[in-house]
């Protein structure tokens with residue numbers, strides 16, 4: 001069975017006879033993830049990580065500040081979900 005891959009560089013469809021075969025139209029690698037894609041993937045990972053990482057080497061006040069920030073965010077999210085619950089499950 002033949003697999004086909006769309007070239008990210010020129011948009012042409014290529015038949016993949018084996019891995020790491022270059023594009024037949026523009027001769028650029030097909031399977032390679034571009035730097036832009038990699039950057040956007042990393043950005044998505046960062047956005048998913050809302051919580052601040054607490055470094056054990058941080059001074060005590062910084063650790064407390066970070067912990068407070070994480071706690072405040074948790075409270076905010078619970079209030080938000082409560083409000084949504086009231087809107088959707090409440091009378092009316």
Ligand SMILES: [Zn+2]
Nearest residue numbers: 007010023026
């Ligand atoms: Zn191409």
